[in-house]
Amino acid sequence: MIALLIRDMKLGTRAGGGFGLGLAFFLIVVVLVPFGVGPETGRLALIAPGILWLGALLACLLSLDRIFALDWEDGSLDLLATSPLPMEAAVSVKALAHWLTTGLPLVLAAPVLGVLLSLPAAGYAPLILSLALGTPALSVIGTFGAALTVGLKRGGLLLSLLVLPLYVPTLIFGAEMARRGAEGMGNTTPMLMLAGITCGTIALLPFASAAVLRVNLR
Amino acid sequence: MMPELGKYAGAVLSSYGISLALLLLLVAVSVRRARRMRRELEEVEKRIRRNG
């Protein structure tokens, strides 16, 4: 299990693995926003938490198809399926590796990009906390979507269509928590809901992903 | 016969128009595909029976 995790992380951080790509995409989204809505500080500060959440979500989405694609092509996914490691565990490890290589860097980069969007000082802690709580759910849900579309030639667009509706609750509670934090309101309720969604998806979705992956490997 | 719809006539009529058009479209597509599939399947079955 540990070996699989290390191997996946090495693959993910290697060139072309999408490690830098997701971060670069996040940066570009944040840079483009002021061009779209105008440079006024007040307006940017108002929408900063939402934009940062959206950017993180899209950057996460961008790297999803890499979770299984390489393993599918060279056949190591079949090896995983026949190994003594249960498929559920393999899927969870893959989601964890995806989070460590994509979600965690996004969480760490978010405060820097917050400066660009003139996020109010009170907003940093809730933003980082909400992203740290929410991005694992994004990775786990994304792994499910990637498992669904693993055998398809051009699954990328379909993957987004399948995964984005599933991201809605996470996005709502995550962005709401960051926004309320930035505006100095109490944000315990969305925080608890977000944590609940993350725990729930981590606990249950690997079973669905593993079932789907088995079907695809049949 | 037409009821007096007052100032909202446009809204009421357009929503009835759009909804009925959508329903009719759905029914038409379903029926046409059902007919075509029925016919094609019969042809294929006939051909296979003939060829043994």
Add this chain to the structure above:
Amino acid sequence: MASIWQYANPRKFIDTTDRFLPWLSALALVSLVVGLVWGFFFTPEDYRQGSTVKIIYLHVPSALMAINAWLMMLVASLVWIVRRHHVSALAARAAAPIGATMTVIALVTGAIWGQPMWGTWWAWDPRLTSFLILFLFYLGYMALWAAIENDDTAADLTSVLCLVGSVFALLSRYAVNFWNQGLHQGASLSLDKEENVADVFYHPLLVSIAGFILLFVALVFLRTQTEIRARRMRALLARERLQ
């Protein structure tokens, strides 16, 4: 022993539904015409909403069926997962476009009604937003069916998606509720008589709802037959190529 599972045999399903379909379609047509004509021509105007109240005869039934179609797909998917009856999986596939159409009708009639009443075509109200999300779920479900070539694989994957999607659709409903307070009024129908809309509007509405339900069932039967035939044809052609 007669049991419901005998209709899981595709041949039996086609024979039986063939016998019912003409009656069902006629009944659906009659109740739709009666409900809508009654609602359109013979109901009074509401004192606040004016004639726009007549839109209710389309809006409420289609919204109801948009949700019920998804529930039916959920049940059919579960039956497929547990008992592996092909007819069940194909019925779920057949119902998805109907549900999507119902969702569109509900959204469009709602927008047209909202324009004069709320002064806006669209508001990010919880109910409206959830319906938009439901529509996205329908799109994803149909796209996944269309994308996969192997029938059994497609049936398996879409039924898992339907299951997971149901949970997330429910979650989204509550998330959206939390996120924004709504303009939308409460349910138009409930078992509690006091909370219902007035009788003059209520009776034609019931007929109209019955019409939508019958139409849905008839369409599901018809489309499931088509799917069964399409599947059989693919199998025959594949066998022919092998020989």
